[in-house]
Amino acid sequence: MALLIPICSLLFLFFTAGESDPTAKTYIIRIDGESKPSIFPTHYHWYSSEFTESTSILHTYDTVFRGFSASLTSAQLSTLKNHPSVLAIFEDKKRQLHTTRSPQFVGLRNQRGLWSESDYGSDVIVGVFDTGIWPERRSFSDVNLGPIPKRWKGVCQTGVKFTLKNCNKKIIGARFFSKGHEAAGGGIGFGGAINDTVEFRSARDADGHGTHTASTAAGRYVFKASMAGYAAGIAKGVAPKARIAVYKVCWKGSGCFDSDILAAFDMAVNDGVDVISISIGGGDGISSPYYLDPIAIGSYGAVARGVFVSSSAGNDGPNGMSVTNLAPWLMTVGASTIDRNFPAQVVLGDGRKLAGVSLYAGPAISGKKYPLVYPGKSGILSASLCMDNALDANLVKGKIVICDRGSSPRVAKGLVVKKAGGVGMILSNGVSNGEGLVGDAHLIPACSVGSDEGDAIKAYAATGRVTATITFQGTVIGVKPAPVVASFSGRGPNGMNPEILKPDLIAPGVNILAAWTDAVGPTGLDSDVRKVEFNILSGTSMSAPHVSGAAALLKSAHPGWSPAAIKSALMTTASTVNKQLQPMTDESTGNATTPYDFGAGHLNLDLAMDPGLVYDLTNADYVSFLCSIGYGAKTIQVITRSTAACPMRRKPVPENLNYPSIAAMFSTGKKGVLSKTLIRRVKNVGDVNSVYTVKVEAPKGVIIAVRPRKLVFSDKVRELSYYVSVKMDGTNVMMGESGALFGSLSWVDGKHVVRSPIVVTQLDPL
Incomplete structure (x- = not known):
């Protein structure tokens, strides 16, 4: 009973200050669960006690983490920091999303190999942490699927335009998490109240990203799939029979908050998922220490309970040390190209033809040459970047406009050009992007070109009255070389612990066709009113669900394998050469790559089922690793819930993990x-x-x-x-x-x- 008085007084101070205090911020509080007074029947009762009417608690965590999240003033924060039952407090932070043919490209074949041996991932449950799902898509049909696995304990949470009928034997569960988002304040784009005009307060996907990643990991076979005619064929996920559990933690235009992500980890593991796919990260190429990183903490709790976690490596390449999601218990996945492309061509008035890519599907400009202009020659950065209201209509009207990449969405630049009267756009990479290209479903005739091509076009435009046109060449299969490391893919070395190589491997992440929402058009712009069943996206966000699906297949084929064993099988069988049996190259430079770029290699499911x-x-191995990097017992407990002490005599070596x-x-x-x-x-x-x-x-x-x-x-x-x-x-x-x-x-x-x-x-x- 000695702890009861200070804890109750602490909670009274904490929960009666009110949420209206403008200085309050959201924090995640890690509690030593062993110190709970026996008078309280549950930890929630301990946290809230008799003060529930004025509580500021957002989430309580019981499965992968012990504690709660809440809004605290600076005074409340100071008091909590000094309490003996509080192990750690960290501020809730916002994170960003890391945004047909790829299953065959990584070695999957009908009726044989891993697909056949795993029954296409049947009865394995993949939890997708993302923006939700558009359940009506054919990719999520439950035709001919067996009953929902009996071990499943999750629910189909209803909400705005999401009913119990939106779940089935394919989408077996759905939840949404918004309390951290709403407590953050600042309105749409920063957190705060959910904007019902652009979002659904439910697991329904208003953004498209979550629908895309879910169908990449576990979408059913869909015939006659394409994005406005591009990438036509049979769409399928990596594990077509796996079940999907949706955990909406990200909200359109306003990111994903740590407290909500941690709550999803807590719930998903308790619900009974086998695999978690999370294409979320810091977005700036900077990683927090494991004990301050809820993705690292939540994923440790999941892996410790046998759940495989696949995460994206981030999109801040080709810069070195840009890889994120570094915890050794996570599978960190970089991005590669596949052997399919969507070529377009810039034809200059002097006859030169420069290669690019595009997913433009509107009326073509039919080879007609138009005047060419580069607004950047004025020296005004906003004009060179084609930012909102930065273009002079007198300069660009009736012309093809060269825009530099950066600072605003690629497709949004085309809209700026269109509003100013331009007839087309050439989007030029900068030096940092090199020659790496991704296709976009532009709203005007537009083509993306690499840095070298962009410089050549700008030099031509500077010579005087010049012209150009753009031609679009549809879908091309058999592109060589492939795979290559995507220019944007997060690179090593591991900025936290270089003794652990990251990324772990790479998987397809460039121009990936997968299911899409009806809430927005393929560009995601509010002004894009087109409706498409499938969309083509690029990013390590697309790579991670490929590995999630692969893990589901391996889990189905080998139910007794641990997450580490599955990870090992995928890594030790990965390929370091392209399909032409030559060393893999870097998309941004064309040069040879290293394990800092591709980790153990490229996902190769021909061999992963039987790695030898x-x-x-084990959990003890991870604890020993944390000891080896200098973490003390209390810090380790924040991550692992383990109270085991580090060895006193001989400190472990991190390279020995x-x-x-x-x-x-x-x-x-x-x-x-x-x-x-x-x-x-x-x-x-x-x-x-x-x-x-x-x-x-x-x-x-x-x-x-x-x-x-x-x-x-x-x-x-x-x-x-x-x-x-x-x-x-x-x-x-x-x-x-x-x-x-x-x-x-x-x-x-x-x-x-x-x-x-x-x-x-x-x-x-x-």
């Missing part, structure tokens, strides 16, 4: 011979009596020794460890342009190649 060996991980990739990091400035020995363990999931021999491709200037060099498995020996010794001359070794050297280690038995990338680097301690 897997690198498994049993990860499917291997990174050896040496401190900058050390000279002479540098050496480090790492340990890994592998579990045999293939033939019982197997013998694997090691094959090493050492980085240039580095000596890699592995012992033992042979692993012999039997009925009694299912798991074995091995040591990797890394040695180099710190005085003379020449690090590459990325500041690292790359190699690989493979275990081979004649049937399987279990490959792990090796990264050796010298970095200043973080």
Whole structure:
């Protein structure tokens, strides 16, 4: 009873201050659940007690996290920080979304292989954290699906234009989370009250992003699918028979709030999902420490309970150290192209033809040449970017306008051109975007071109009275090379812990066809009144659900595999070459890529069902890793709910986390011979009596020794460890342009190649 008096007085102070205080902000409070007084029947009763009429509680968390979120004034915050039952407090932050043919491209085939062996993911439940769903789409039909899995405990939450009939045997559950959003204040775009004129207070999707990602992961077969004629064919998700559970945490134009995301993790795990797909991140290429990151915390709670979590790597590439969602228990997915494109061509008055891409489907300009103008030659940045009200109608009327990419949506620039009287647009990449291109369903005849082409067109426009036209060439399949690393895909090294290679792998994320909402047109602009069943989008948002669907297939084929085992199978079978069997290249430069760009490689589901060996991980392994990076017991408890103490005598080494990739990091400035020995363990999931021999491709200037060099498995020996010794001359070794050297280690038995990338680097301690 000693705790009862201070806690009650604390709650009274906390909950009677009122929500009208303009200084109040939303916070997530991590509570030590073990200190709950027995007088309270539940943690919620403890948090709210008898003060429920004036409560500021938004969410309570009980499954993946123990605590609650609430609006606090600075005085309340100060009081809470000093309470012995409070382990951590962090401010609610806003995050952003990371925004047919791809299943075949990653190795799935009808009636054979992983699709056949997994029964297309039947009865696996994929939880999609996004903007909701448009349930009427053919991609979400439940025809010929069996009964809903008995283990499912979720609900179909009704709301605006979303009834119980919108759930079925495909969409088996739906929930929406808005309390954190509404508590944030600031109106649409910042959080605050849901704007009922542009949003649905329900799981119905007003944005389109959630419908797209859900159907990418688990959409049914849909014949005669296309986006206004582009990418015509049979649309299908990676796991067509998997069940979908919708968790709407993001709201059109105003992002996704941490407190709502954490509530969705808490609910989804309790509901019984097997896989979580989350295409959400910080949006600025900057990651928070794990103990301040609700996606890291929520996903740890999910993985610890056997739920696989696939997340997007972010769209801030090709800059280095731009990858986000870095927690080692997450699968972090970058983006690649596929062998399909939507070419367009800029034809200049002097006869030159410059390649670009476009999804424009309106009336063509039929090869007629129009005057060409670049507003940027005035030196006014807003004009070069074709921002709202920045174009002079006298300058652009009746002309094709060159606009620079950046600061506003690509399709919105075309609308600005149209309003000013322009007849077409050429959208030019800047140096930072390089040659990477994505298709857009423009509202006027428009074509995107790379940085080099853009410079050539601008130079031509500066020569005087010049003309151009744009031609559109539809859909082309068999583009080479493919895959290549998308220019925007988040890159390594891992800015939090470079000992863990991120991204983990890449998957299709450029020009992906998937289902769309009826609430907005394909551009997402309010002025776009077109209705399409399918849309084509690009981003690591599109890559993550490919891996979510892949994980669903593996979970269906191997129900006993842990999230770490599934992750290992996907990583060690990933491909590092393109379909032409050449090293993968970078879309932005055309140059060769490294594991900092693609992680373990490109998703390859031909091999993932039977990886031979897997690198498994337990909760204790993750706790040991957190100890190794200097987290204390209280900080670790914030993430894991574990109260286990770190070892006092010998501190663990972060590189020794049993990860499917291997990174050896040496401190900058050390000279002479540098050496480090790492340990890994592998579990045999293939033939019982197997013998694997090691094959090493050492980085240039580095000596890699592995012992033992042979692993012999039997009925009694299912798991074995091995040591990797890394040695180099710190005085003379020449690090590459990325500041690292790359190699690989493979275990081979004649049937399987279990490959792990090796990264050796010298970095200043973080």
